[in-house]
Amino acid sequence: MLIHPWDAPHEDTEWQTWPAAHDFGRLAVNGPPGEPPAVQPLRFAYDAGRAEVVAHLARPNPLWAALQADPQVLLSVVDDYVYVPGPWQPAPGTPAEHGVPTSFYAAVQLRCTAHVVDDPAEKADLLNRRLGHFQPAGGSAPATPGGPPYGRMLPGIRGLRLEVTGVRAKFTYAGHKPEEVQERIASAPARRRGPRDSAAREHLLRRRHS
16 A cells, blocks of 8 residues: 555554544455455454454354464555545646546555454453444443353354554545645535545544644
């Protein structure tokens, strides 16, 4: 992933807080010799304090063999993306029709070492950490080995801890454009009101003033 200086995080907390609210990504795992990488859609919980991701998958998932053969993986998350029409982007004094279209997006790639979790107590702890992330208000019984309602389901899954060993992040939101152009772009999503326009506008404004 190419990261221009103007797209790089302004500080570590910028990328560290983002995956907590964008917790669905794609886990890329090296395939066996002669085969392409395997890519698994993954709902996860990111723990910045421990620098790790926790998740689980069904025991029959074919990904396990690849993970055990090579535990070095990449978790990729892309969101807050919008299409930016050319007329939003022309340089000052340039006709609107000469503007070049682009896309805005945020992306975080976590390079990780995968650890497979099979111990029932450790799996229950992992599930409870996930429940604490996705259901912080509660409403579900805790997972306990052998106890209701999840105990009988534990043998059917395997836990996954992803130890984060490297990070690449970018927030591409017109950071290299003149202030006049940034102001023009910032006003446009508020009028269009398309999916993710509000989030993209917030990124642009936040990064202008940070």
